[in-house]
Structures are given as structure tokens and as C-alpha cells.
Amino acid sequence: MVLPVPQQRLLDLYRVMRRIRAFEDAAETASQGGVAAWGLAENATPAKVRGPLHLSTGQEAVAVGVCANLVRKDLLTSTHRGHGHTLAKGADPARMMCELFGRATGYNHGKGGSMHIADFSVGMLGANGVVAAGIPIATGAAHALKLRKQPNIVACFFGDGAANRGPFLEGLNWAQVYQLPVLFVCEDNRISATTPTGPMTAGKGVSARAKALAIASEKVDGNDVEAVDAAAARLAAQVRAGGGPRFLHAVTYRFKGHVSVDPGSYRDAREVETAKQSDPLLLARAKLLERGVPAAAVDAIDGEAGQEIAAALATADAAPWPQASAAYEDIMNTVTGAWR
Amino acid sequence: MVLPVPQQRLLDLYRVMRRIRAFEDAAETASQGGVAAWGLAENATPAKVRGPLHLSTGQEAVAVGVCANLVRKDLLTSTHRGHGHTLAKGADPARMMCELFGRATGYNHGKGGSMHIADFSVGMLGANGVVAAGIPIATGAAHALKLRKQPNIVACFFGDGAANRGPFLEGLNWAQVYQLPVLFVCEDNRISATTPTGPMTAGKGVSARAKALAIASEKVDGNDVEAVDAAAARLAAQVRAGGGPRFLHAVTYRFKGHVSVDPGSYRDAREVETAKQSDPLLLARAKLLERGVPAAAVDAIDGEAGQEIAAALATADAAPWPQASAAYEDIMNTVTGAWR
Amino acid sequence: MNAPERKTAMHTQQMTYAEAACLALREKMRADARIVALGEDLGRGGVFGQYRGLPQEFPDRIIDTPISEANIMGAAVGMALAGLKPVVEMRVIDFALCAMDEIVNQAAKNRYMFGGQGRVPLVARMPIGIWSASAAQHSQSLEAWFAHMPGLVVAVPGTPADNYGLLKSALDSGDPVIYMEHKELWGLTGEVTVGSEVPLGRANVLTQGGDLTIVTWSRGVSLAVQAAASLGKAGIAAEVIDLRTLWPWDRETVFASAVKTRKVLVVHEAVQVAGFGAEVAASVAEHVGCKVARLGAPRIPVGYAQVLEDESRLSAAKIEAAARNILK
Amino acid sequence: MNAPERKTAMHTQQMTYAEAACLALREKMRADARIVALGEDLGRGGVFGQYRGLPQEFPDRIIDTPISEANIMGAAVGMALAGLKPVVEMRVIDFALCAMDEIVNQAAKNRYMFGGQGRVPLVARMPIGIWSASAAQHSQSLEAWFAHMPGLVVAVPGTPADNYGLLKSALDSGDPVIYMEHKELWGLTGEVTVGSEVPLGRANVLTQGGDLTIVTWSRGVSLAVQAAASLGKAGIAAEVIDLRTLWPWDRETVFASAVKTRKVLVVHEAVQVAGFGAEVAASVAEHVGCKVARLGAPRIPVGYAQVLEDESRLSAAKIEAAARNILK
Ligand SMILES: Cc1ncc(C[n+]2csc(CCOP(=O)(O)OP(=O)(O)O)c2C)c(N)n1
Ligand SMILES: Cc1ncc(C[n+]2csc(CCOP(=O)(O)OP(=O)(O)O)c2C)c(N)n1
Ligand SMILES: [Mg+2]
């Protein structure tokens, strides 16, 4: 069955979104009951994923639509909610799952976990536990690319809440001043942990702020992966052509709580239900079917994603723990204990 | 000689500007040769004003025009370049000079010097050695005024260079979110130490940034004290009426180097000469004469300012030094030495 | 503006470390209308429940803020100067690193630098410590930094009773207090004497003993008591001292114990190198001249996997081993 | 992209502490095109002249920046991850407080937290110390903070030769280096061996002596040598050790001297409480068990007036008095 090109692209985008969803769902399950976070008492039987887990469930279209316009040598900085970005940039779900399980074979050898998931080999420079901290790092990486005359760009993801932190201003100003190759992407899920972002944000939101710095921006439906893809394609091309930074404002929704152990009870249940009707996976699937792609073909992708993630879980489960001595590696002079 | 009211106001404004100019000139002279700053070697014969001295010479109209619209219980936060703000808010030049001379009778008992000049009794909450650091403090003070239902406002001065620091965004956002009574005043002298601010600043400058946060702003000729006065009157009234923050962008010029020992040789001498033709004192004087105020009346003000500052110098010169033991006052538990 | 003060009769009650903080703050807020609390997500009672119930009782004085640590802390300085007593919530100390200019250059120095013209009576809460699998950016303990900084008071409660009593004293201090609750103690239950206060600068001697002194604070407290119990079974009598505040710190109590036991072990969760244990050990060595030893974390970031995290964690067994070592 | 390496023959030359830094950076920048420097006002050679001539020679690699300390430091992390070796100028350490998240949570932890996937070879220059009449916000010395922080190297040169040699080693370290020049040393002249390097972690024994050991660094070095000379006239032989780097620090050299003299005085300009002197004194007490004493500043902000500032300043006389005290 030969599909016309556009459907092939949407299928590809759908495939990555589905992989992310399956990964997040599996990680969430593996984290149940064991996280001593969010005011809960420490559990006697630790879950397989012990640490705080910020799920991007419902926001897959932003990561996927943007990263579809990046090449391997392009760079990316992420947030605390970084699984989607990492997978979309091309990381291996099994090595990611190993990291979440705290295994020696994880990307960070068990040193980072979910909040610091990274795959430098595909240019994914790391999730970050500090809101907005990726912004200056992204501008610096872009500055290096420009100084080194490399043809690549940096995608810098952050949330709506991050736009109220100082580094947002400092980083955007910097990128525009030096005309750096960075695509800023605001994943606007309209909430910051338990606080609606709107009332905490002055003015007409993030795009207005970018505009005040003369950074051209586009606003898109962040649940429509094709819309994100198209906008990212336009903006990334401008950035790549040396036009300086661009800004993408993608409006989306967080289906889950702030972390996996957060039931999110501060939100109206109906609001969540309504939002789920715009699930980016449902939207993409509907489009595919509407355009004549057989349901079986889409189902096959779902099945493959499920298998892939099941395999990742099995790999992670069987993977070795780090040695205690590894705690003294990746840092100067501590391996011998001499400088303890 | 009875003058029509507008000239009386301009005369009053002129008087304060002249006081500031005389103060700055005297402080500058008293600082010659003794500051071990700016790469110069430490001098064996310390000057009377030893520390770094940031002069606002040429920028007097901004401080005076704004503070003419404040009452004593209104609050003010300043910058490293704070003499003008302090005098305009009503501080005593003699106690200020004592502080610059490091005497026990200075406002800070010799603990702060020029960079931390303050007179809390007139609501002047301090010059600050950290660029943009006054902005969060001003928003907090305004927040307190609002929560305590006090009828006062806060004036928050900062330079053009400060608008690239994170606290600028955080503070302005905060003030607008909580609709706080603060008047932000950007003293735009178009330079940050030795670096022209323009090329370091993305977009259409500070007003655009305020606008992006939905804070109404006005731009004025910061050398025209009547223009500043009029704009500040409008904006301060709106702030006082509970309309939330407002923003005043006043364009001016720094006649001197960044600090008193800086010859400012990185600037084109002609640029400085040209700028001096818009000296706010010359402009105000010309207006006064044009409107029929006799030159003698203006000269008299100049003479009075000179005498006042000469007296301040004499007071400072005769004032006692702090005791060494004062180093352990104004801080907990150190006075006894018990916690050394 | 002050609400009528409600006198609380003294009685004891079981509660958690988090509940103790809530109660202390509630009492103080009822008594003093100048107290406000500000920080992210406070409107839902704080991410550790340490403000639970307060948003309902004081809707205008528990303030939700934008994610703006620098401005949260800077605004608190301005609020304090304009007559309020702000409680500043930094969520975890790691985020307070986004507000260091405001803490160090502004809050700490204000009173001194301006010659006593103003005071900054704020309480900055910045939960510290390792917290199950939270890795390098959510597990730090930086109490030594603030002890080093003139102008700051530093409190490190290790029990519900102290979290109750010290928070109240912190709100009375008149100077900025760095108030460090430990993230793994929120659920710890203990007896609290309602109506009491714990003064700043006074240590608590938890066990008496003549063989060695163990000085600790925060998360170290219950572990040191455990270690002392185990040593006791082997006939070794350890005197466990909980400093409770690191500035001012109770040198008299520590020195008196050191004179008695001639062996002082300082235990803390923070990195050992240049930790506050160095200050205690150096002071004891200078002023008493007896044997000293320290137990702190190795100079590595906290890792995510359990086995890595454990390298940075304190435990009763590690304390016991260090105690036996100094007794050799 | 590398320029052809120019071999410099070893020879000695008199120069200032600032010139020594310029020369070191120039040599390194000629040899390695990945080195860039960024900070405010660098285009005019730096506010202390410590980049003089470099903007002319490397117009594209000496980068003027907006006043954005957080982004300067954060960008340097990104630059390092993307293949450059940035030298970050913070102007004075007090402003580095605006970039603490970037230094501590990002630069210091990156290599470890990401399991060695990346390295952050940046050199963060943050001049420290009291500087005539610059008061509380421009006079701090916070070396102890960074020594406490896993992942950071800390260098504190006290002479032109060391500023030359250590800056070169810092640029080779591969990990983030907190490089602390002292603001009152810029004009200090001394002999520099051009072409040499000073390894990280190696102390310099400046005077030999059997009566007591004085351990110091940065501004303390020349004052301690002065004090030792004065003590020498009174027949007291002091061994003065300049640590030069605080992480790693040369414990072997200090311990060996302590074993010999049995009396160790640690001297630094920073506040004494929880200063790095506590680490040295505590380590000596633990490992050698001899007499220790510290001389640092009282726990007060630095005041503006000379008489107040002097309370926080080191002097040869204060060092001599402390030395005589430990000898009692
Ligand atoms: C500087 C800082 N402050 C606070 C936090 C705690 N925190 C973690 S995520 C979060 C909300 C972030 O909101 P947003 O940027 O919109 O991202 P989202 O979680 O919605 O993806 C907060 C407050 C943090 N990690 N860093
Ligand atoms: C956070 C911080 N960074 C750097 C400095 C050093 N510095 C002092 S004044 C100044 C320039 C400030 O420019 P601007 O805000 O325009 O004020 P102006 O000096 O022109 O009045 C700089 C960079 C500082 N004091 N604080
Ligand atoms: Mg959000």
C-alpha cells in the first residue's frame, strides 16, 4: 500500500507520538506507589521508578512536531517534563527506561533519572530540574554553533510558567542580540504545577514578550501535530537560514498531575475530560482515517509501540544496578577517595 | 516679585536640580585621586570620598521631575547612581556628605557610602550596588502598601542596562499581576558602564517590554524637567488611584564617566559635548529667563545651592569618624564578640 | 490591623513535622496581622502540606506567586522594609539558588549597610536534604553557606517540637532567618508542647554520656539517637547534641560536653568538605583541644539510583562506625 | 579551527597580577581557538585591565554581553557543551550571586548528573575581596561556598606567577573552575616564568620553619610572608604555605608541615565562621591532631568607612598576633 507523501509524514509523526504515549504510560505504572514525593510518606516497597516523574501525556504533538524538523546534529534543551522531547529527538526508549529504573545501562548510568533524562549522542542536552534553566544553556549552545560556523540549530523547550522567570528575558534578549540559531518553543499547558499560569502572567502572554524583543513568533494548536510540524518547519527554516531566533507558542494541555503521584485534584474534572477530547493522538488518528489510511495500519503502529515499550521495560528490569563505586566516577579526583 | 505659578514650580524644580549638581560636583572633587577602583592603584593619600562614586551629573531632571510628584511617605528604590534620587526625595545634603566621607553622622553611620546612600525617614530605601536589585524590592514594598491599605506609592528607578536583567521581567510581571502601586522609572542614559546599551538590547527598548506586560508607559525627554514632571504627574496619579503600575521611560545622558575615576575615554568627546548642550540645568534656566524670570533670581538659587553644599562639606569635614566598635552594631550577636 | 491575640494554654499533642510548622504559623498569623506567606503553589497548602489549612483561614495573606524566585525573595525584602513580616517559601533550597543576590546582597546586608535604618524580619523557608530519588538538583543541604553569611540567622529543626518552636522564634527574630526544614522529616511524628517556643541559639542535649559527644542537626538527629542507642548496648555512652540553630550556635553546650568526653564527632548530611561540621570541629579543636572527627557526605552530587544516593546518605550504621573510629 | 601553536621559550619577566592573567589567556587563546571570553565591558579590556589587548587580538572571541549574569553563566554552560571553552567574567563575585543556579545546579552538576555524557570546561572568573571603600556588596570572599560544591575546582592565586600559571591550568582542567582573583592584587608586581604552568592542587611553601605553620591563600599570602619575616626577627620560624587551589587542596603538604611544627594557623580574608579555614583546621585536627587556630574576618558585612573596613581586613600585624597566640 503506497500512501501519498503527506500521510506518510503524519504516520511518522503519529508513530513517535504513540511511542511517547506508550513510554509515559509504562513509566507511570512503574512509578505507582513508590515515590516519596509530593507530601506522601516514603513507601516501604519502592516502585521500579522511584523518583519524581513529570509526564508529558497529552502534550506529545509539540515535541514531535518540532523535532520532526530537526536533524541529529541539531541540539535540544528540555524541561523537567522531558521524556517526549528525548524520544522525539531520537533516543532509545530502552536506555531511557533503564535510566528511569536507575540502572547502570541508562543514559546517565543511573545518576540522573527522569528529571535529568538526556541523550547527548542525538543532541538532546538534558531535561532539567530547574524551571527555565534550559533557556540560557540553549542560547549558549546556539552561540557556540554560530561562532564555530556549524550549520545546526538549537530547539529550546520550556513551559508557560517558565516565562515569568528572569532567564526567559535574559536568554531571549541574548539570542536576538547575537542573532543566534535557536528556536524557542513554549509548551503552554496553561498550568504551573498546581497554579493556573494565566493569573500569574501579565500582558498578552509569551508571544507578546517575544515580540517586544523583536523575535518573530507563531502561535499554534499544540495538540495538532501537523500544525506544529508546519509552523516548526517554517520557523526552523528561518533560524537555519541565519535569520536569528524564532519563537513557537504551542497551546496544549497536561492530562496528568504535575508529577506521577499527584492526582491533580485542584483541577476541575470536567476540564480534564473536555481537554481529552483534543488528545493529539486521537486527532491524528482521526485525520489518518479520514484521509483513507486503514485503521489496521494505525493499529499496527499502536501495537508496535506497545511492543517496543514492553521490550524496554523488560530490558530495564533485567539491567544491572550501578556499582556503589560509580558514585565516585564522572567527577574529578573523587574516584580515589583522596579528596573526600 | 510675585511669579505666576508655573514659573514657581519650575524654579522649585530648578532649585533641586541645582542642589544635586552642586552636590555631585563637590563629591566628585572630594573623590579625586583616592579611589583604588577601576584598575587604578591604591593611593597613599586617601581622598575624602574614598569609595566608588557614580555621579548622576546631567541626569538631574529625571530624579527631580519624578520626585516632585511624590510625598514624604511614598517610597523610592534607587540604583548605584543614587545621589540625585536621594536629594530629590528630600534628604539632607550634609548628612549625605557625611556618609560619603565615611563619618559616624552619615545616614548609614559610615557603613554604606555613596553606593548605599539612603534616607529611610523620607522613604528613600537605598541606593544599591547590584544592577536591577531595586526592582523586586520596590514591588515588594508596593505589595506591602497595598496589603496594608496605605495610600502611598513606590517610585522605582533603574538604568537602561538593568532592563536586560531577569529581575526586570520578574518585577514588572509581579507588579502588574498584583496591580501594585509602583511607578517604574527607566533612566535611559544609553550606556551601561562602558558599553552602549543599544546593541545589547533586543527589540524596541524598555517601553516595548513594559507594553508586552500590559503596563502603560510614557517616553519623555529626560533632560526637560517640566516634561518629566508632567509625565510623572500623570502616571503617579494613575498609580495612586489604584490603577496598577505605570512605566516612565526618560531619555537622558551621563556627562561623567561611569565612576568618578573613570575618564570615560571610550566615548566620543564630541558626543559628550553635544549632549552637554542639552544640560537639563541650562534648559531649565533658559526657559526661566525666556518666561521673564530675572537672571538674578536664578543666579541666587545657584548661589544658595553652592552655599548649602559648601556647608555640607564643612559639616562632613568636621564630623567624627565611627568608632571601631560600631562595626559590630546593626547586626545580631556580634556586638559582644560572642559569635565571632 | 492586628487581630486580638489568642492565648494558647500549654499542652502537648502528637503531630507531624509538617503539622507542627502549620500550627506554629497559624498561631503567629492569628496574633500578628503583619505576617504574610508567599511562594509558588501556596494556595493549595504548599507542596509538602506545610501550609495546609492556612489559605482557607488567611485567604489574603497566603500569596500564590509566579515562578520568580528572585522576585519572591526581593519582594519579601521590600515587604519587610514596608512593615510586613513575610514568610518566603522557596520549595526546595536548590531553587533558592535563583534568589541568592536577593538573600545575600539584599536581605542579609540591609540592616547593616544602611546603618540600622531598616530591618528585614523575613523567614525564608528552604527545605533541604536528600529526598528519595530526587537526584542532584533537588537534594542539596547548604546550611554552611548561610552560616558563613553575616546578617543571617540559620535554623535547622530536626523534630516536630523544634519545627514548631523554632518557627515561632524565627518569626520574632527581627532579622532574616534561613529556615531549613528537611524534606524527609515532613511525616515524622512527635510530641509538641503547644504554646512553647524554642529559642534561637540553644542546643538540645538528647542523650547524656561520658564517652564521646555527637553533635548533629536536622536529619542527623534521629539517626544519631539511634546510633547512640546501639552504642549504649555495647557499653559506650554517647552524648548526642542537636544544635537546632547554626547561627547563632550553642558553643557553650558543645564545649562543655567536649571538655567532659574529650572526643567530638560532628555528623551532618551535607557534603563534608567545607560543611558546617568543619566549623564545629575547628572550634572545638581550637577552644578545647580534644579529638575531633566529622561524618558528612562525600564531595559528589547526589545520584538518582538508590545505590548511588546511599553513598550520600547518613545512616545510624555510618554514625556508629564513625563513633567507634574516634574511640579507637 | 585551531591556530598553529606557538611555542614559548621559558624566561622570566616582571609583570603585574593583571598582566600575568592577560598573558596567560593570550597564550592559551593563540593555541586553542575554542577559548572565548564573555562578560560585561570586556571589549574595553575588562574593568580591571585583566583582558587588556585581547579584544584587539581576538575581536570575535572577546564577547561584550548584556548585563545578564544568569545568562552569561548559563550560556557558558551551553557553549562548553557545544565544544567551546568559555572564560566567564563575573566582574566581582558579588554579582556571581545573580548566577548561582547556573553555576551550582547547571555547570557543577552537568557532568555527573548526565553520567559523563558531557563536560563543562569553563573558567568562571569572579574577583574577590575587600577593595578600598567598596562596602558590603563589592567586597565578599566566598571561596568556601565553592569548595563545598561537588563538581567545581577552586583556584585562588595570590601572586602574579600563580595567576599566570593557574589560569593556564584552569583552562586545561576539563571541569568548571571557579577562578578567584583578588581585587587588591591587580597591581601587585612579581616575577613570572613565561611558559610555565602551576598545577591544580599543589601548594607552594613560601618560607620554611619549624615553629609553626601558617596556611593561607590569595590576599593572605604576602601578608603572611610579611608576618613571618617579622616573627623571624624575634627568632620564631614560621612555615608559610600558600594553598593556591582550595579544590583540590594540598593536604599532604599541610599535614607534613603540621606533623613537623605541631601548630597550624590558618589565615584568610573571608569571614571566619564556616570559611575554608574551618575545613583546613578541622582536617589538621582530625588527621594530625595538633594545635590549630584560625584568623578570618568577623561575621559582619564589610563596612564603608576605613575604620569599619579595617575590622574585616587582614594585616601582617593581625597575623603576627595570632601566630604569637598559638605559640603561647
Ligand atoms: C526555579 C524553579 N522554581 C520552581 C520549581 C518547581 N517546579 C517544577 S515544575 C514547576 C511548574 C512549571 O510550570 P511550566 O513551566 O508551565 O511547566 P509544566 O510543568 O507545565 O510543563 C514548578 C513550579 C522548579 N523546578 N524550578
Ligand atoms: C548585577 C550587576 N552586574 C554588573 C554590575 C556592574 N555595573 C555597575 S553599574 C553598571 C552599568 C549599569 O548600567 P545602567 O543600568 O544603564 O545604569 P547607569 O550606570 O547607566 O546609570 C554595571 C554593569 C552590577 N553592579 N550589578
Ligand atoms: Mg505549564
Ligand SMILES: [Mg+2]
Ligand atoms: Mg545606563
